[in-house]
Amino acid sequence: MQLDQLLADRTDLWRGHAAPPAAPTGLPTGFRALDAALAGQGWPAAGLSEVLSAHAGAGLALLMPLLAAFSHGHQCRGGYPGQPRWLLWVGPPYIPFAPALAARGLDLRRMLLVHAGADAAWAAEQGLRSGTCAAVLAWTGPGAGWMDHHAHGQRWARAGGIAGERRANGWTPAALRRLQLAAAERSTPVLLVRPLAAAGETSPAALRLKVSACAEGLDVTLLKQRGGRSGQRLRLPAQPDADSGGEPRPGVGVVSAGPGIKVQAVGDGLPPAPLARRSRRRRSAPRR
Amino acid sequence: MNWLALHLPALALEVYSRALPPDRAPAPAAGRRSYPPLAGADARAALAADGPDTAVTADLPASAQPQPLAVSEHDRIIACNAAAARLGIVPALSAAAARALSAQLRILPRRPAAERAALSRLATWAYGFSDQVSLAPPAALVLEAGRSLKLFGGAVALRRRVLDGVAGLGWQARCVLAPTPAAALVLAAAGEAAQLNVRAGTDANETAGAGAGIVADHAALRRRLALLPVAALDFTAAQLDDLQRMGIGRVGELLRLPRAGLAERLGSDRLQQLECLLGERPDPRRAHVPPTRFRATLELPAEVPDAPALAFACRRLIDELAAVLYARQAGVQHLHWRFHHADGPPTPLVLGSAAPARDPQHWLALLRERLDRLRLAAPVRAISVSSERLRPLAPADTELFPQDIGGATPDPALLDRLRARLGWTAVQGLAAVADHRPERAWRLGEPSLAPAGPRRGAPPAAGRGRAAREQPAQAQETVVPGAATGARRDRPLWLLAAPVALSLRDGRPWLDGPLDLGAGCERIDTGWWDDCPVARDYYAARTIAGERLWIYRELRGAGGWFLHGIFGDDPAAGDGD
Numbered sequence A: 001m002q003l004d005q006l007l008a009d010r011t012d013l014w015r016g017h018a019a020p021p022a023a024p025t026g027l028p029t030g031f032r033a034l035d036a037a038l039a040g041q042g043w044p045a046a047g048l049s050e051v052l053s054a055h056a057g058a059g060l061a062l063l064m065p066l067l068a069a070f071s072h073g074h075q076c077r078g079g080y081p082g083q084p085r086w087l088l089w090v091g092p093p094y095i096p097f098a099p100a101l102a103a104r105g106l107d108l109r110r111m112l113l114v115h116a117g118a119d120a121a122w123a124a125e126q127g128l129r130s131g132t133c134a135a136v137l138a139w140t141g142p143g144a145g146w147m148d149h150h151a152h153g154q155r156w157a158r159a160g161g162i163a164g165e166r167r168a169n170g171w172t173p174a175a176l177r178r179l180q181l182a183a184a185e186r187s188t189p190v191l192l193v194r195p196l197a198a199a200g201e202t203s204p205a206a207l208r209l210k211v212s213a214c215a216e217g218l219d220v221t222l223l224k225q226r227g228g229r230s231g232q233r234l235r236l237p238a239q240p241d242a243d244s245g246g247e248p249r250p251g252v253g254v255v256s257a258g259p260g261i262k263v264q265a266v267g268d269g270l271p272p273a274p275l276a277r278r279s280r281r282r283r284s285a286p287r288r
Numbered sequence B: 001m002n003w004l005a006l007h008l009p010a011l012a013l014e015v016y017s018r019a020l021p022p023d024r025a026p027a028p029a030a031g032r033r034s035y036p037p038l039a040g041a042d043a044r045a046a047l048a049a050d051g052p053d054t055a056v057t058a059d060l061p062a063s064a065q066p067q068p069l070a071v072s073e074h075d076r077i078i079a080c081n082a083a084a085a086r087l088g089i090v091p092a093l094s095a096a097a098a099r100a101l102s103a104q105l106r107i108l109p110r111r112p113a114a115e116r117a118a119l120s121r122l123a124t125w126a127y128g129f130s131d132q133v134s135l136a137p138p139a140a141l142v143l144e145a146g147r148s149l150k151l152f153g154g155a156v157a158l159r160r161r162v163l164d165g166v167a168g169l170g171w172q173a174r175c176v177l178a179p180t181p182a183a184a185l186v187l188a189a190a191g192e193a194a195q196l197n198v199r200a201g202t203d204a205n206e207t208a209g210a211g212a213g214i215v216a217d218h219a220a221l222r223r224r225l226a227l228l229p230v231a232a233l234d235f236t237a238a239q240l241d242d243l244q245r246m247g248i249g250r251v252g253e254l255l256r257l258p259r260a261g262l263a264e265r266l267g268s269d270r271l272q273q274l275e276c277l278l279g280e281r282p283d284p285r286r287a288h289v290p291p292t293r294f295r296a297t298l299e300l301p302a303e304v305p306d307a308p309a310l311a312f313a314c315r316r317l318i319d320e321l322a323a324v325l326y327a328r329q330a331g332v333q334h335l336h337w338r339f340h341h342a343d344g345p346p347t348p349l350v351l352g353s354a355a356p357a358r359d360p361q362h363w364l365a366l367l368r369e370r371l372d373r374l375r376l377a378a379p380v381r382a383i384s385v386s387s388e389r390l391r392p393l394a395p396a397d398t399e400l401f402p403q404d405i406g407g408a409t410p411d412p413a414l415l416d417r418l419r420a421r422l423g424w425t426a427v428q429g430l431a432a433v434a435d436h437r438p439e440r441a442w443r444l445g446e447p448s449l450a451p452a453g454p455r456r457g458a459p460p461a462a463g464r465g466r467a468a469r470e471q472p473a474q475a476q477e478t479v480v481p482g483a484a485t486g487a488r489r490d491r492p493l494w495l496l497a498a499p500v501a502l503s504l505r506d507g508r509p510w511l512d513g514p515l516d517l518g519a520g521c522e523r524i525d526t527g528w529w530d531d532c533p534v535a536r537d538y539y540a541a542r543t544i545a546g547e548r549l550w551i552y553r554e555l556r557g558a559g560g561w562f563l564h565g566i567f568g569d570d571p572a573a574g575d576g577d
Helices: A002-008 A032-037 A056-071 A098-103 A117-130 A146-151 A162-169 A173-186 A196-200 A272-284 B011-017 B043-050 B082-086 B095-101 B112-126 B146-152 B155-168 B181-190 B192-200 B218-226 B237-245 B251-256 B259-266 B268-278 B307-328 B360-371 B413-422 B464-469
Strands: A048-053 A086-090 A111-114 A133-139 A190-194 A207-213 A217-225 A233-237 B003-007 B069-073 B076-080 B106-109 B133-136 B140-144 B174-178 B295-304 B330-341 B347-357 B380-387 B427-432 B442-445 B494-501 B503-505 B508-510 B522-526 B534-542 B548-554 B561-566
Touching (some): A032 A233, A048 A056, A056 A207, A098 B442, A117 A133, A117 A173, B003 B181, B011 B076, B011 B112, B069 B082, B069 B095, B076 B095, B112 B133, B112 B155, B140 B181, B155 B174, B181 B218, B259 B268, B307 B330, B307 B360, B347 B413, B413 B427
Parallel strands (some): A048 A207, A133 A190
Antiparallel strands (some): B003 B174, B494 B561, B503 B508, B522 B534
């Protein structure tokens, strides 16, 4: 029984005969179809996720419901409701347009824009290790950083190669690995927006998906996910589903579990006592 | 035991050698520490205790490894370090003789000004123990300790704490508590010589163990003073000769003489001095006033060519700063460092923190980050640091149950670390501004996590009323929710830093194919009153691939089509709900 318990506590262990975990361990994406396809029914809460995208708009649109939920103090893994933490944006390719972000529910005061150039991977890791960031977003493309655009004659870079990613911004495979480890250790999600060319590379990310804009909205392909199937292709609506993201409302995005359902810890390596306390708190959170 | 005297026997040397890690080799002469360094503040030194040439020396260039050092004044050696003592150098040797003994000996000139400054900084540090600190040049401090005894848990604990603190700052010191300031100073200066004499005498219990260095009352003081050689008093050489001819070798014998005769032989001021020593005459002292800024300079015994090797020396200054800040309950937000070279202007380095800080680890982490990439024009001879006015620092609130209640303000260390490496402007916050011109509808700002209020969105924007008033009718069909804060649902997620001109084919804008302009446009025609007039028709266009772009047609000047933003989602959906 104890062995069973131990095995059940680990989500990095996939047991073929077992049913998929009943309790959602991920952070809701805001898109019902995507939640259903993901192993944790959402973004990995403690790990590296990669969004490969040729379209800067589609990449950010996919992340918006999650960021909006973070802005409102929900999904506070390792933190507490009401404790404001940063949303670290490392090397955004263009200017994140404040009026649009505010209208979509982002608390702009929590945004921390970092133009790190060659130190981008370092900056992302610092954000993770500080424990003061709710989530870390990083754009790894060679043109990442709109301040650099100024320097390069405002070039409109639509897609980038993997070589530039490595050379220019320090996103080596080793850096990605460090980031994945740090994310797991600090129970903080890291969302990496990479160019499409990175699809051919191996990556330590817990989740990789490809997104592009299409006429109906977003076209998402799951390239890899830990503990779940991959290869599905999803058409997501242009707007997040009304009841699970987008315009935030109370209760949205709380990682909640019903009574009697064990909330699983996602490999954050904490001793059991705080975990028990945390899961109790989560149970008392309002259910939607 | 109301006065605590602190005597720095090696001040002249330590003004230089403090920049080096402590030399742990056994020293035959004076100059060996008899107490352990402060655990937290001097962890590196503690590491060094295990292996003298591993942790510490890794930080320093070979030229800064313990090398024989001596300080001379008027061509006489007055102090030397342990490495020099091993070579047979002793104080009072002439400089020429010392050079003859060893070719590698470095003889440095004495720097009275640096000693005075160091003493003054130490007095500011000692302000944490007493509000009445007096300098006793050349190398001592005396503080009123009577009122501090209860706070620090008694004389023994206070003395231990002072000694540990001084050691942590890199000074050797002797510390004595006595009923009068003059006696405390004399006993501290006499140091081990006095202790030896006492041990030889009858009064063994006063020096044993914890009671060392503490003179409880006037009777004990008299006994202790009586055993001192008269040379311990600062009499002139002629007066000491006189006393010797009179057959008087110890202070006790001097005190037994009739006072009137003594005044005639030595002068009345010497008699007054003796009376002050015994507490029979008031001994007012001028209190040290701590400065409102922190300034310190550290001379390096050898030139240091590369920046990372300066970290140890800088740490001395940071520890000192932290001790002063702690004593004053203050913090600083900026530190101005200067690395002085043999010639040419000093290399400046400014460290900034997001909030007033006093944690030495925090400052050291920031400094290391900058030292790693600092380019020095020439080897460094001296380091100086100054702060702006010290700011009061409220101690961080600690919670009764720190695990359950998160602090409202996160650690500013992340901001500081990022800025130390990337530059101040590379880390920014974002805010929306209520302006219809996209270029003016956002701004960068100082990031701050203000507690989230009920109103979400941007902080109040400047000129909000004006923008609303000057709003041309065609640009605003409906009242947009959130317009007061600048939030607009129908705006793209990304804005290009500068609009990109689109090519035209058959009179239509083209980007990898014809752009579908969709239905309707939004005219933004405003800003004619300032330096950024705008007249544009904006369209939410679609590429063939389905990507939504925000493009505009320029209505002023040469016209043309431009790409200005990128939508991620459908700008029309969700509008107005």
